[in-house]
Amino acid sequence: MSAQTLYDKLWNSHVVRQEADGTALIYIDRHLVHEVTSPQAFEGLKLAGRKLWRSASILAVADHNVPTAGRAAGIVDPIARLQVETLDSNCAEFGVNEFRMSDVRQGIVHVIGPEQGATLPGMTVVCGDSHTSTHGAFAALAFGIGTSEVEHVMATQCLLMKKSKAMQVVVEGALGKGVTAKDIALAVIGRIGTAGGTGYAIEFAGSTIRGLSMEGRMTLCNMAIEAGARAGMIAADDTTINYLKGRPFAPQGEVWNKAVAYWRTLHSDDGAQFDAAIKLDAAQIKPQVTWGTSPEMVVAVDGLVPDPAAMGDAVKREGAERALQYMGLKANTPITEIKIDKVFIGSCTNARIEDMRAAAAVAKGKHIAPNVKLAMVVPGSGLVKQQAEREGLDKIFIAAGFEWRDPGCSMCLAMNDDRLSPGERCASTSNRNFEGRQGPGGRTHLVSPEMAAAAAIAGHFVDVSKW
Amino acid sequence: MQKFTVLDGLVMPLDRANVDTDAIIPKQFLKSIKRSGFGPNAFDEWRYLDHGEPGMDNSKRILNPDFVMNQPRYHGAQILLARENFGCGSSREHAPWALEDYGFRVIIAPSFADIFFNNCFKNGLLPIRLAAEQVDALFKAVEAAPGYRLQVDLERQSITAPDGTAYKFEVEAFRKHCLLNGLDDIGLTLQHVGEIRAFEAKHRAAQPWLSA
Numbered sequence: 110m111s112a113q114t115l116y117d118k119l120w121n122s123h124v125v126r127q128e129a130d131g132t133a134l135i136y137i138d139r140h141l142v143h144e145v146t147s148p149q150a151f152e153g154l155k156l157a158g159r160k161l162w163r164s165a166s167i168l169a170v171a172d173h174n175v176p177t178a179g180r181a182a183g184i185v186d187p188i189a190r191l192q193v194e195t196l197d198s199n200c201a202e203f204g205v206n207e208f209r210m211s212d213v214r215q216g217i218v219h220v221i222g223p224e225q226g227a228t229l230p231g232m233t234v235v236c237g238d239s240h241t242s243t244h245g246a247f248a249a250l251a252f253g254i255g256t257s258e259v260e261h262v263m264a265t266q267c268l269l270m271k272k273s274k275a276m277q278v279v280v281e282g283a284l285g286k287g288v289t290a291k292d293i294a295l296a297v298i299g300r301i302g303t304a305g306g307t308g309y310a311i312e313f314a315g316s317t318i319r320g321l322s323m324e325g326r327m328t329l330c331n332m333a334i335e336a337g338a339r340a341g342m343i344a345a346d347d348t349t350i351n352y353l354k355g356r357p358f359a360p361q362g363e364v365w366n367k368a369v370a371y372w373r374t375l376h377s378d379d380g381a382q383f384d385a386a387i388k389l390d391a392a393q394i395k396p397q398v399t400w401g402t403s404p405e406m407v408v409a410v411d412g413l414v415p416d417p418a419a420m421g422d423a424v425k426r427e428g429a430e431r432a433l434q435y436m437g438l439k440a441n442t443p444i445t446e447i448k449i450d451k452v453f454i455g456s457c458t459n460a461r462i463e464d465m466r467a468a469a470a471v472a473k474g475k476h477i478a479p480n481v482k483l484a485m486v487v488p489g490s491g492l493v494k495q496q497a498e499r500e501g502l503d504k505i506f507i508a509a510g511f512e513w514r515d516p517g518c519s520m521c522l523a524m525n526d527d528r529l530s531p532g533e534r535c536a537s538t539s540n541r542n543f544e545g546r547q548g549p550g551g552r553t554h555l556v557s558p559e560m561a562a563a564a565a566i567a568g569h570f571v572d573v574s575k576w
Numbered sequence: 577m578q579k580f581t582v583l584d585g586l587v588m589p590l591d592r593a594n595v596d597t598d599a600i601i602p603k604q605f606l607k608s609i610k611r612s613g614f615g616p617n618a619f620d621e622w623r624y625l626d627h628g629e630p631g632m633d634n635s636k637r638i639l640n641p642d643f644v645m646n647q648p649r650y651h652g653a654q655i656l657l658a659r660e661n662f663g664c665g666s667s668r669e670h671a672p673w674a675l676e677d678y679g680f681r682v683i684i685a686p687s688f689a690d691i692f693f694n695n696c697f698k699n700g701l702l703p704i705r706l707a708a709e710q711v712d713a714l715f716k717a718v719e720a721a722p723g724y725r726l727q728v729d730l731e732r733q734s735i736t737a738p739d740g741t742a743y744k745f746e747v748e749a750f751r752k753h754c755l756l757n758g759l760d761d762i763g764l765t766l767q768h769v770g771e772i773r774a775f776e777a778k779h780r781a782a783q784p785w786l787s788a
């Protein structure tokens with residue numbers, strides 16, 4: 110057989126059947142479910158009198174709507190509460206494994222899947238959530254689906270789809286001080302645009318990627334969707350295997366050895382052909398900050414807010430003008446002169462233990478600036494929170510003036526009470542800076558955890574590579 | 577699912593690139609556990625001047641007169657003309673639900689985000705990709721002529737403008753078949769139960785750790 114890409118291998122090993130026009134029926138190994146995109150799917154099953162094909166493939170958790178403070182009192186918003194209760198009752202009725210709000214294992218769906226070992230190399234992983242691309246960090250084929258497809262997977266364990274094209278993003282060399290996987294992700298999006306990966310599955314490769322921890326790899330694959338690619342992925346190696354060993358859902362004993370032998374084949378073969386390829390030099394990547402209302406509107410922290418007048422393309426220029434107006438920014442302002450009101454460290458992009466450690470290291474022994482009204486740290490799961498507390502990170506944050514919250518999506522999308530007020534400016538470790546994403550009229554700047562923590566201390570953006 | 581065959585509809589232009597699903601249906605409305613009723617909140621933050629929350633009486637809210645949807649000439653539009661990367665962002669199917677509930681059946685743009693594009697077909701909405709120049713020409717034509725309509729024929733994969741100009745478009749054969757006949761994907765897939773079972777048995781024998 111000719112040389113295959115990782116994507117070819119994952120795809121080919123899951124094709125149940127294929128139509129003449131290339132539409133294939135793809136088998137799904139793992140289905141993650143949360144409260145926002147599942148109620149209509151469960152309802153559809155009930156209306157049609159259908160059953161779950163394989164309930165053991167599903168792991169459910171409420172994350173989008175859950176409060177991150179005063180959790181013992183339950184959810185105050187009656188509509189949000191009903192949605193979470195609907196998930197609880199659907200899971201009970203259909204026999205689905207769910208981590209409820211009071212369970213220490215509860216957290217953001219894309220944090221807990223890998224943390225539990227429920228995401229394994231070679232799997233197809235889906236969830237009614239676009240950031241499912243995160244799980245591709247484990248050499249899995251993982252992508253977000255809509256609610257109709259959630260129902261389809263529940264009823265048939267399969268999805269109808271066509272194969273995407275394959276893109277390879279190669280990053281080589283050592284990252285500079287204070288430069289993280291988040292900065293790689295933003296730099297890639299800045300380079301190819303938010304639609305640059307549309308129609309592609311992206312494989313990240315190269316020495317820089319091999320040098321990343323699993324947490325860093327997840328951050329990178331998480332943002333593949335912000336580049337337009339439904340799936341991001343990275344070959345399995347020792348880092349992957351060491352991370353998974355001993356996790357609750359991971360295989361054990363003899364089966365573990367067999368699994369590892371298979372996982373070691375999950376990489377692109379030498380000479381495999383990609384439909385598109387780009388290369389980045391790690392040494393050239395600086396800490397990134399977004400200035401607009403799309404993740405592609407991004408510059409290095411030592412740069413300036415761009416001038417729309419200098420943009421050739423009319424649609425781009427208008428988009429940039431509208432973004433600057435929304436963001437309340439003037440062209441040519443140095444990024445480090447932008448003052449912030451709030452800081453959010455959390456989300457499925459950056460709420461894992463390493464992110465907590467990195468932010469705490471910056472904040473240690475310092476205090477948030479007087480102009481920063483709120484700086485909150487929201488761990489990605491109850492287990493991340495526990496681990497961070499064992500390491501004393503909560504104390505560092507609290508002493509520095511940060512709030513230390515309970516796990517959930519929180520101000521990443523502001524469905525619960527954590528949100529920006531109109532006009533407020535936030536340094537955020539999340540993944541989307543769309544208009545109103547963190548609250549109506551709120552202004553989001555996407556950055557790494559180190560950059561967010563440093564901005565909280567300084568009150569404006571600072572270059573952590575010189576911190 | 578609602579069938580789609582031929583539609584003769586009024587066109588509404590939305591002249592912005594990268595319209596994301598948060599803009600199409602803001603997250604506060606995602607708390608609903610229903611599939612319908614999202615239409616009055618489609619483009620909520622652009623459409624109303626006050627902040628919308630679920631359960632509000634939308635007829636009492638303050639409309640933004642500058643937003644295209646509130647201009648009387650576009651009332652009753654069934655075709656949405658948009659710019660590149662339409663529907664980017666989250667996977668929420670509430671976005672096509674909101675557009676469909678409002679009354680749209682067709683969206684024309686130079687490009688769409690993958691998940692949104694896919695979700696449209698599951699809900700009787702037809703997303704059509706045309707070349708950027710063609711979309712540009714349509715924007716000019718719509719703005720110049722109040723009451724501008726297009727005829728969209730899925731069977732013939734063709735859009736016809738009032739002046740007789742025809743635009744051909746691509747659609748995958750399988751999706752076209754499902755949309756023309758209003759077929760439910762799950763029912764179709766379940767015709768292959770035997771094949772799925774056989775695949776599953778083989779797959780789990782090769783990777784026994786997946787059975788856990």
Ligand code: SF4
Pocket residue numbers: 172173217218219238240456457458517518521522539540
């Ligand atoms: S943390 Fe944000 S991006 Fe991630 S799943 Fe939650 S809402 Fe979506």
